[in-house]
Amino acid sequence: MAYVAVKGGERAITNAHAWLGEVRRGDVAIPELSVAQIREQMSLAVDRVMAEGSCYDPDLAALAIKQARGDLPEAIFLLRAYRTTLPRFGASRPIETADMAVQRRVSAAFKDIPGGQVLGPTFDYTHRLLDFKLAAEGGHEVPPAPVSEDLMPTQLATIAQVFAHEGLLEADPVTDSDKPPYDLTREPMAFPADRDQRLQALARGDEGFLLSLAYSSQRGWGSTHPLCGEIRMGEVCVGFMPDELGFEIELADLPMTECIMLSGFAGSAEQAPQYTRGYGLTFGHNERKAMSMSIVDRALRGRELGEEGQAPCQDEEFVLYHSDVVEASGFVQHLKLPHYVDFQADLQFLRRLRREFFDAQSKAQALHMKEAAE
Amino acid sequence: MHAPLNLAELRPGFSEPVRDSQSAFRALLTATAQPGTVVELGKALSPPSGLNQAAAAVLLTLADQDTLVWLEPGLRGGAVESWLRFHTSCPLSDQPEHAAFAVLVSASLTSGMLSGFNQGDAKYPDLATTVVVMVPDLHSGPALVLEGPGIENVAEIAPEGLPEFFWSERADLVAHFQFGIDVMLCAEAALVSIPRTTRIQFKGE
Amino acid sequence: MIATEAHARPNAAPDERYYTYAYLDEQTKRMIRRAILKALAIPGYQVPFGSREMPVPYGWGTGGIQLTAAIIGPEDVYKCIDQGADDTTNAVSIRRFFATVADVATTEDTSEATIIQSRHRIPEQPLADGQIMVFQVPQPEPLRGLEPRETETRAMHAYAEYGLQYVSLYENISAYGRIAATAGYPVMIDERYLMSPSPIPKFDNPKMHMNPAILLFGAGREKRIYAVPPFTRVRSLDFEDYPFETQSWDEVCALCGANDSYLDEVVLDDQGQHMFVCSDSHYCADRRAKGHAGPMAGHALAHIETEIAVEEA
Numbered sequence: 001m002a003y004v005a006v007k008g009g010e011r012a013i014t015n016a017h018a019w020l021g022e023v024r025r026g027d028v029a030i031p032e033l034s035v036a037q038i039r040e041q042m043s044l045a046v047d048r049v050m051a052e053g054s055c056y057d058p059d060l061a062a063l064a065i066k067q068a069r070g071d072l073p074e075a076i077f078l079l080r081a082y083r084t085t086l087p088r089f090g091a092s093r094p095i096e097t098a099d100m101a102v103q104r105r106v107s108a109a110f111k112d113i114p115g116g117q118v119l120g121p122t123f124d125y126t127h128r129l130l131d132f133k134l135a136a137e138g139g140h141e142v143p144p145a146p147v148s149e150d151l152m153p154t155q156l157a158t159i160a161q162v163f164a165h166e167g168l169l170e171a172d173p174v175t176d177s178d179k180p181p182y183d184l185t186r187e188p189m190a191f192p193a194d195r196d197q198r199l200q201a202l203a204r205g206d207e208g209f210l211l212s213l214a215y216s217s218q219r220g221w222g223s224t225h226p227l228c229g230e231i232r233m234g235e236v237c238v239g240f241m242p243d244e245l246g247f248e249i250e251l252a253d254l255p256m257t258e259c260i261m262l263s264g265f266a267g268s269a270e271q272a273p274q275y276t277r278g279y280g281l282t283f284g285h286n287e288r289k290a291m292s293m294s295i296v297d298r299a300l301r302g303r304e305l306g307e308e309g310q311a312p313c314q315d316e317e318f319v320l321y322h323s324d325v326v327e328a329s330g331f332v333q334h335l336k337l338p339h340y341v342d343f344q345a346d347l348q349f350l351r352r353l354r355r356e357f358f359d360a361q362s363k364a365q366a367l368h369m370k371e372a373a374e
Numbered sequence: 375m376h377a378p379l380n381l382a383e384l385r386p387g388f389s390e391p392v393r394d395s396q397s398a399f400r401a402l403l404t405a406t407a408q409p410g411t412v413v414e415l416g417k418a419l420s421p422p423s424g425l426n427q428a429a430a431a432v433l434l435t436l437a438d439q440d441t442l443v444w445l446e447p448g449l450r451g452g453a454v455e456s457w458l459r460f461h462t463s464c465p466l467s468d469q470p471e472h473a474a475f476a477v478l479v480s481a482s483l484t485s486g487m488l489s490g491f492n493q494g495d496a497k498y499p500d501l502a503t504t505v506v507v508m509v510p511d512l513h514s515g516p517a518l519v520l521e522g523p524g525i526e527n528v529a530e531i532a533p534e535g536l537p538e539f540f541w542s543e544r545a546d547l548v549a550h551f552q553f554g555i556d557v558m559l560c561a562e563a564a565l566v567s568i569p570r571t572t573r574i575q576f577k578g579e
Numbered sequence: 580m581i582a583t584e585a586h587a588r589p590n591a592a593p594d595e596r597y598y599t600y601a602y603l604d605e606q607t608k609r610m611i612r613r614a615i616l617k618a619l620a621i622p623g624y625q626v627p628f629g630s631r632e633m634p635v636p637y638g639w640g641t642g643g644i645q646l647t648a649a650i651i652g653p654e655d656v657y658k659c660i661d662q663g664a665d666d667t668t669n670a671v672s673i674r675r676f677f678a679t680v681a682d683v684a685t686t687e688d689t690s691e692a693t694i695i696q697s698r699h700r701i702p703e704q705p706l707a708d709g710q711i712m713v714f715q716v717p718q719p720e721p722l723r724g725l726e727p728r729e730t731e732t733r734a735m736h737a738y739a740e741y742g743l744q745y746v747s748l749y750e751n752i753s754a755y756g757r758i759a760a761t762a763g764y765p766v767m768i769d770e771r772y773l774m775s776p777s778p779i780p781k782f783d784n785p786k787m788h789m790n791p792a793i794l795l796f797g798a799g800r801e802k803r804i805y806a807v808p809p810f811t812r813v814r815s816l817d818f819e820d821y822p823f824e825t826q827s828w829d830e831v832c833a834l835c836g837a838n839d840s841y842l843d844e845v846v847l848d849d850q851g852q853h854m855f856v857c858s859d860s861h862y863c864a865d866r867r868a869k870g871h872a873g874p875m876a877g878h879a880l881a882h883i884e885t886e887i888a889v890e891e892a
Contacts, residue, residue, distance in 0.1 A: 010666070013672060081632045085602070085604065188628065330641075330800060331637055334636065334637075337669050340662055341762065342763075348826055353755060356756070393652070396608075399608075399649075403793065436616075437609075438609050439606075498627075499624060500614070500618075523807075523808045524809055526791075526809075571622065
């Protein structure tokens with residue numbers, strides 16, 4: 001058969017876009033999804049897109065998911081590309097998660113901690129059985145969840161506060177609050193990476209990548225023997241202090257998930273043994289991401305804590321350079337672009353090597369036959 | 375930390391910032407790619423006294439809140455500082471070794487001054503200061519012959535107002551390439567860029 | 580198709596614009612512009628820059644696009660090629676982007692372009708004084724294949740320790756009897772910095788030496804910008820007994836008969852039939868328009884281009 005050479009990009013692109021639009025919509029007999037439906041009913045997808053997209057806007061994240069046909073890395077990319085065009089007014093004040101309006105808070109370290117364990121809206125103890133009631137057409141009633149008469153305390157002590165008086169857990173790392181935080185959206189990665197740069201990279205990092213790294217650490221590839229000190233999820237106030245005002249204004253209450261992972265530390269000549277911590281924080285409700293992040297954060301603190309480690313999760317260049325889903329997805333998929341110039345160069349080289357190989361072989365054969373004849 | 379801005383007598387910046395900074399940048403691009411080439415920029419500007427048009431255009435085009443700028447003491451505290459802060463929001467530094475850009479008048483150059491600027495880091499030589507020197511003109515001083523990347527054979531310039539030690543001290547600094555400073559000489563609305571790769575001799579030497 | 584004159588693209592009405600001129604905000608442009616000037620001041624050195632997410636994926640030209648966005652103005656004439664060709668899909672997509680966001684005239688004619696953005700090739704027609712060539716770079720670090728750590732390679736550049744590179748080339752010679760690098764062949768800039776020319780075939784390397792245009796290289800994902808000023812020495816690494824050599828073909832271009840251009844192989848059937856055509860689509864079309872003909876001058880490949888040209892006009 002004969003092949004048709006691919007030429008004429010302009011028309012092909014236009015037509016491909018039109019086809020994509022059709023496929024995105026699917027069967028037109030089925031009602032179209034609204035952005036509000038995605039925002040409300042695919043909320044964990046929205047949360048992930050906002051976290052890795054580094055942009056808190058549930059409506060835009062939902063729109064991105066719709067436009068991306070539910071492909072979350074593609075949606076994350078859409079939101080990032082939008083984010084990059086936004087003017088930048090400054091950095092928010094550090095959030096205070098101790099003041100979180102908690103919807104969920106569990107600690108695996110203590111049977112009970114001040115304020116109690118709050119299970120919240122979790123999949124954890126659901127039986128993973130497909131619920132065919134959800135497949136039924138039309139609105140089935142969602143029975144309202146019972147509401148406790150006791151009000152949640154406005155402040156739930158964090159695991160750090162619980163430990164504070166005994167010194168069993170290392171204190172919060174001291175950060176120079178006058179120094180503007182490292183911002184990966186403005187500056188490229190630089191090594192060695194400080195805590196601010198590392199945490200930002202992990203917060204933007206691909207959930208699957210961090211999950212696998214955390215898992216590898218648990219299985220012994222750079223283990224930190226983690227113990228889940230605390231996970232909390234709820235709304236936190238984000239404040240901004242404009243220079244010209246001189247006082248903080250509240251921008252919004254954003255749902256966040258925070259995880260503090262505890263790891264043992266043997267101590268050193270100067271320092272008593274105590275627990276160290278790994279930290280994870282994401283927009284929205286995403287415990288898998290927050291927990292993975294906290295394990296990887298702790299693993300990457302090896303240099304600072306004088307631990308020697310060669311495992312992938314302990315190698316900051318390896319982890320931080322490869323955690324971004326937008327970079328990774330783009331570069332892996334760029335292999336779809338034409339490479340025929342390089343291929344032609346390779347092909348020519350390969351043909352030459354093969355020709356020389358067969359020439360040498362036939363010469364050797366001739367020599368062998370000549371010798372045999374003599 | 376900074377004195378309040380005096381906006382009453384503030385001179386304007388670019389009339390069309392997007393368009394004007396793009397064309398000013400292209401002039402800087404040509405100048406830096408081809409050291410010794412005189413380019414025109416900032417012709418339409420009326421900068422405050424103490425700053426010439428080319429230097430003003432360089433700062434409007436390249437300086438912003440992410441660049442530390444060192445102004446020579448004679449340019450501090452007055453109209454030039456107010457103008458620069460208002461139009462570019464750049465932070466000012468008293469420490470030349472931290473400056474991304476330094477701005478000075480050739481008459482106030484003193485021996486040893488150039489070595490006070492950031493010479494770059496072995497791994498990050500791009501951190502070196504760009505030194506913007508305002509001179510009376512680019513054609514009536516001693517003739518200089520330039521060679522190096524960007525120059526096909528040789529280029530010639532004759533900037534007026536630079537003391538001899540300026541060239542010898544610059545030569546000493548850039549002898550340790552990749553370290554060194556990059557210089558932009560500005561006279562009215564004309565500019566010559568002399569990156570650290572350019573080798574310079576007095577004509578006839 | 581041969582564009583004989585630059586034509587401005589129909590642009591969006593002002594009220595339809597969502598984005599600023601040339602897409603990037605002014606602060607980002609300034610940051611890139613500062614990096615470009617430092618890159619020219621330190622030829623071949625990779626300047627880190629705060630690369631932004633672009634509306635095309637990383638790996639698809641985001642570095643080149645950011646460079647172009649930072650330098651382009653309405654007076655420019657913009658040409659964009661991929662694999663040497665103006666009509667490859669990604670080149671079309673990027674050209675269309677700048678025609679829309681930068682009110683710029685576009686062309687396929689190498690000589691009338693002021694900015695030429697390219698992936699993997701330098702045009703056959705020699706570049707001219709005043710032109711700017713923008714390269715899209717997937718991996719800016721020439722040593723990355725030999726040393727995966729940025730902290731290590733940055734130190735090697737700092738102290739000009741390029742022994743590792745020479746050892747690797749020498750090992751090539753032991754294994755293959757010659758230097759195996761065929762594209763992205765490392766070059767020494769002004770005898771100081773080792774530089775990756777981006778994955779252009781080594782055929783194009785000699786075009787960089789003492790050329791009159793400004794060469795800018797942008798790696799968006801890796802967040803690096805580097806440059807070669809005009810009239811700068813560019814030396815492809817080699818050994819005295821194994822001198823640098825470029826590719827050559829026994830065949831000529833099947834369409835235009837050129838024997839001096841880089842050729843792509845086009846597979847004609849599954850019986851081993853193939854033809855070779857110029858990778859530089861404008862060079863080839865221009866030659867054909869001037870009456871040159873190759874052994875398969877009437878082939879459909881030439882007609883496809885003609886059809887598109889008619890449709891566009």
